[in-house]
Amino acid sequence: MTELKKYQSAVWSEPIVLTMGSPGRRGQRFALDRPVDHTLGELLPAHLRREKSVKLPELSEFEVLRHYEHLSQQTLGMMGVSLFGTCTMKYNPRVNERLVNKPEVAEVHPLQDPSTFQGTLEIVDSFDHMLREVSGMDRFVFQAGGGADAAYLHMTLTRAYFADRGELGTRNEIITTIQSHPCNPATAAAAGFSVITLPLEEDGYPSTEALRAALSDRTAALVMNNPDDIGIYNPRVKEWVDAAHDAGALCFYDHANFNGVMTRIRARELGFDACMFMLHKTFGSPKSGSGGPAIGAYGCTDELAKYLPGPLLERTDSGALTLVEGSDKGVGRIREFMGNLPVVIRAYCWSRSMGIQGLREAANLSVLANNYMETRILSIPGVSKAFPDNKLFRLEMTRYSLEKLTADTGVTVLDIQNRMTDFGVDAPWLSHDPWFIPEPITPEAGELWSREDLDHWIDALAQSCEEAYAQPELVKSAPHNQAIHKLSDAQFSDPDTWATTWRSYTRKYQ
Numbered sequence: 001m002t003e004l005k006k007y008q009s010a011v012w013s014e015p016i017v018l019t020m021g022s023p024g025r026r027g028q029r030f031a032l033d034r035p036v037d038h039t040l041g042e043l044l045p046a047h048l049r050r051e052k053s054v055k056l057p058e059l060s061e062f063e064v065l066r067h068y069e070h071l072s073q074q075t076l077g078m079m080g081v082s083l084f085g086t087c088t089m090k091y092n093p094r095v096n097e098r099l100v101n102k103p104e105v106a107e108v109h110p111l112q113d114p115s116t117f118q119g120t121l122e123i124v125d126s127f128d129h130m131l132r133e134v135s136g137m138d139r140f141v142f143q144a145g146g147g148a149d150a151a152y153l154h155m156t157l158t159r160a161y162f163a164d165r166g167e168l169g170t171r172n173e174i175i176t177t178i179q180s181h182p183c184n185p186a187t188a189a190a191a192g193f194s195v196i197t198l199p200l201e202e203d204g205y206p207s208t209e210a211l212r213a214a215l216s217d218r219t220a221a222l223v224m225n226n227p228d229d230i231g232i233y234n235p236r237v238k239e240w241v242d243a244a245h246d247a248g249a250l251c252f253y254d255h256a257n258f259n260g261v262m263t264r265i266r267a268r269e270l271g272f273d274a275c276m277f278m279l280h281k282t283f284g285s286p287k288s289g290s291g292g293p294a295i296g297a298y299g300c301t302d303e304l305a306k307y308l309p310g311p312l313l314e315r316t317d318s319g320a321l322t323l324v325e326g327s328d329k330g331v332g333r334i335r336e337f338m339g340n341l342p343v344v345i346r347a348y349c350w351s352r353s354m355g356i357q358g359l360r361e362a363a364n365l366s367v368l369a370n371n372y373m374e375t376r377i378l379s380i381p382g383v384s385k386a387f388p389d390n391k392l393f394r395l396e397m398t399r400y401s402l403e404k405l406t407a408d409t410g411v412t413v414l415d416i417q418n419r420m421t422d423f424g425v426d427a428p429w430l431s432h433d434p435w436f437i438p439e440p441i442t443p444e445a446g447e448l449w450s451r452e453d454l455d456h457w458i459d460a461l462a463q464s465c466e467e468a469y470a471q472p473e474l475v476k477s478a479p480h481n482q483a484i485h486k487l488s489d490a491q492f493s494d495p496d497t498w499a500t501t502w503r504s505y506t507r508k509y510q
């Protein structure tokens, strides 16, 4: 173990910006050569006009800058080492941020005539073709605002497909597995399907017999993610897809964990009818939570393409690109317009800069980095790996368990997570619910981090575990070097205490 780098977050008593400043304080004052024309406001319909002026804080430019600098100094983010597992969080190259902030991208309005933003549409079309190449699918759309949204799109397409065949009344079940992301069963239920969840066997995936027993003429779709969020690849995937097709069901590939298999497998060749990729994770666009500015790129076969929601890109005889509505059979919009186009542009730039060889190299590196980490992590007392009887190499991530460490010391994985942040690493990802692996922790290296960074992360884990045995109270009372000590999650669970806006905060607390 190398000597751990020291870390201490800045701690500012930073007020909320809405309570700062003083009336009349300004960033810049501009001399106007003619007075502001207030009559322009009358162009707005009366019911949209503001009657009282909005209560904004009045601050100098420097105060604003200092405030946000202080806040940023209190967060770690990618300034530390962030091995946040599942779906591969990546560094977002600055050059791509520069590109999407150019007026040609940032100032395009989605209701503009397509002839006025042909360049952007060409990028969307090229990127669609790139994803076709890596998946084998016939067409991609970018409307879904994240992975869960793309899963929902698939569920609605499944409905449309079976409604069209007059089978919706009978095909009302979706089969998934206990380790699939919670959005898979949740979106299936939201679209009106009942969900069959298969349990895992010793290998870490359900048996083919369990799948066959669940399949019937009521099955609408099989939904799989492979490798899954534990890092295990189900080698029987083709057999599964064939069995589901034999039962007349569709097969959807939640490809969130694509990083370790990029350019090595193609969803179509495994038999899938549709798949999704996370542009905001695997493809180098910023990760954004809760369906924010993200994209779950959804691709499907020609057979399903007629159910896709518009607006869809179409090339006219003159070679120009235009936007057309989806077919009458199409599912309605699930998000606005064509989706978050700056995310597509970043993902396109990232993919072009990688090239197909780069994607292959990144996949290889991410598997190598994960297996390097695994060898070191498994030598830490108290740490084991999920499904140890499965001797196959994990791919781009491994789920570990601190069950023994907790039994020996009373220190939980949440305590270890807090303590690790004291060493300047981002709080590691544990597991989605339900936690069927006790005290889980799931780091994912991806291709970005150097060996020194990976070693630093492992050293932080090793140090925290060693402390759990030697000084459990030190770990239980962590973090000690962070701006905020501990958040109480009681507030997150009680709607009476939620205050997600300044207005609700003042209503509830002032």
Ligand SMILES: Cc1ncc(COP(=O)(O)O)c(C=O)c1O
Binding pocket: 086, 087, 145, 146, 147, 148, 149, 180, 181, 183, 225, 229, 254, 256, 257, 278, 290, 291, 294, 296
């Ligand atoms: C396998 C899998 N599918 C879907 C999702 C949901 O993606 P998003 O957060 O973009 O909605 C995740 C996110 O962690 C995931 O791991």
